[in-house]
Amino acid sequence: MDASDRATALIRARQGDEEAFGALVQQHSRKVFQLAFRMMRNEQDAEDVVQECFLRAYRQLGRFEARADFGTWLYRIAANCAVDMMRTRGHRMNAKAEPLDETAPLPEVGRPGPERLAVSAEIDRLVNDALADLTAIERAAFTLRHHEGRSIDEICRTLNLGKSAAKHAVFRAVRKLRTTLAPFRIAADPGLQS
Amino acid sequence: MTMHASHCSDDDLILHFYGESANPASTHAHLALCRDCRAEYEAIARTLTMVATPAAPERGDLYGLEVWQRIRPLLPPPDPWSRFWRVLWNPLTAAVAVAVFTIAAFIAGRYWPSAEAGAPPTRSAPFAQSAGDERALTVALIDHLERSERVLLDLSNADYPDVDVSVEQAWAEDLVDANRLYRDAAAQAGETTTASVLDDLERTLLDIVHAPATLTPAELEDVRARLDAAALLFKVRVLSNELRERETAPLAPRKTL
Numbered sequence: 001m002d003a004s005d006r007a008t009a010l011i012r013a014r015q016g017d018e019e020a021f022g023a024l025v026q027q028h029s030r031k032v033f034q035l036a037f038r039m040m041r042n043e044q045d046a047e048d049v050v051q052e053c054f055l056r057a058y059r060q061l062g063r064f065e066a067r068a069d070f071g072t073w074l075y076r077i078a079a080n081c082a083v084d085m086m087r088t089r090g091h092r093m094n095a096k097a098e099p100l101d102e103t104a105p106l107p108e109v110g111r112p113g114p115e116r117l118a119v120s121a122e123i124d125r126l127v128n129d130a131l132a133d134l135t136a137i138e139r140a141a142f143t144l145r146h147h148e149g150r151s152i153d154e155i156c157r158t159l160n161l162g163k164s165a166a167k168h169a170v171f172r173a174v175r176k177l178r179t180t181l182a183p184f185r186i187a188a189d190p191g192l193q194s
Numbered sequence: 195m196t197m198h199a200s201h202c203s204d205d206d207l208i209l210h211f212y213g214e215s216a217n218p219a220s221t222h223a224h225l226a227l228c229r230d231c232r233a234e235y236e237a238i239a240r241t242l243t244m245v246a247t248p249a250a251p252e253r254g255d256l257y258g259l260e261v262w263q264r265i266r267p268l269l270p271p272p273d274p275w276s277r278f279w280r281v282l283w284n285p286l287t288a289a290v291a292v293a294v295f296t297i298a299a300f301i302a303g304r305y306w307p308s309a310e311a312g313a314p315p316t317r318s319a320p321f322a323q324s325a326g327d328e329r330a331l332t333v334a335l336i337d338h339l340e341r342s343e344r345v346l347l348d349l350s351n352a353d354y355p356d357v358d359v360s361v362e363q364a365w366a367e368d369l370v371d372a373n374r375l376y377r378d379a380a381a382q383a384g385e386t387t388t389a390s391v392l393d394d395l396e397r398t399l400l401d402i403v404h405a406p407a408t409l410t411p412a413e414l415e416d417v418r419a420r421l422d423a424a425a426l427l428f429k430v431r432v433l434s435n436e437l438r439e440r441e442t443a444p445l446a447p448r449k450t451l
Contacts, residue, residue, distance in 0.1 A: 026262055027258065029253070029261040029262075030258065033250065033257070037248065037251070038247065038248060051261070051265055051268075054261065058265075058270070059270065127244070135352075135361065137361060138361060147247045161365060162368025164364040165364040165365035172360065172361055174238065178238065184244060
């Protein structure tokens with residue numbers, strides 16, 4: 001689909017042409033899924049976000065400004081659908097991990113092999129756990145900043161937040177992650193172990 | 195030289211890590227000289243480097259088609275106007291329609307009696323000057339109410355013992371000024387119900403803004419109790435739904451005053 005086809009599909013979709021909307025769905029689904037997965041960290045939830053995103057987009061097509069970029073508009077809808085789903089399903093979407101035993105010896109992070117893989121898995125588990133403890137807006141803001149590489153200004157526009165709120169959301173998420181991952185950070189830095 | 199009168203805050207360092215420092219050169223220079231800040235920055239960087247981006251499961255070339263087949267039966271039925279526009283979109287039909295409309299407008303302009311100079315101006319809506327303005331304002335107000343609802347919901351759902359409400363406070367602060375404008379506009383337009391809900395909302399937003407950034411469980415319970423007593427979430431949702439219905443309703447003939 002070239003730029004002209006995309007523009008035509010968009011115009012026709014705004015006029016209620018389902019087939020044209022279908023073409024847009026097919027064009028943008030994978031990108032929406034990727035964002036949804038990063039936000040939700042769960043395949044089924046991500047699929048639900050994709051579905052809700054396109055249904056919401058269809059209902060709101062009348063509000064879409066023709067001069068705007070459809071992909072950007074859809075991205076915002078997807079991010080907000082994910083936020084709403086986090087809220088609906090509660091903050092703790094992942095199974096809560098067992099608390100870290102800080103007295104247990106930690107494997108050395110630098111060593112390759114099964115132990116290092118185990119450490120990576122443990123870090124992923126704790127990161128998931130820490131993210132699950134964030135509020136929906138903190139988690140969304142952090143995901144957009146850290147994983148999606150969006151600037152604070154873009155996060156403001158995407159999540160409809162003021163600049164101060166967007167920054168605070170990212171800061172608080174980072175603070176919680178630091179607390180959760182502190183034992184690993186110390187293990188990884190021999191200079192901090194003494 | 196390792197000690198400095200003014201160290202970088204953690205928040206500054208987080209922004210610096212993400213390349214969003216207000217003054218990157220100055221932060222960089224400070225980090226080169228200040229051992230404490232450099233250690234703090236390295237700790238932040240190490241933590242954030244550990245947070246790997248999750249790899250999304252692969253989706254094949256037919257994924258878009260699968261999504262479309264899944265959602266197609268769920269789409270709301272199209273309204274008759276969309277069918278009209280679809281027919282009109284056909285370039286030939288559109289060209290003919292435009293030509294006919296232009297000729298008709300030209301003839302009507304020549305023969306239709308002009309409006310009397312002293313005729314009173316019509317007032318299209320209580321909230322705005324024209325139907326377009328009204329719709330735009332309605333959409334903006336719906337958006338404002340949705341954002342406010344999210345702040346209230348976040349506070350209602352805050353977990354113990356984490357009752358740091360700094361994000362909600364910053365968010366509420368962003369909403370207060372807009373809320374005041376909407377409330378004044380509604381009051382001037384005689385939309386008393388809307389003005390009343392926005393008035394309640396403004397007081398609650400200000401309470402949130404002026405509360406301590408970290409609430410004790412008792413203080414949080416107090417905030418929740420006030421929210422419940424005012425039934426504010428319920429009122430905001432009802433108003434939001436009413437406005438949404440108003441927005442999606444076909445344009446009715448405008449009343450004149």
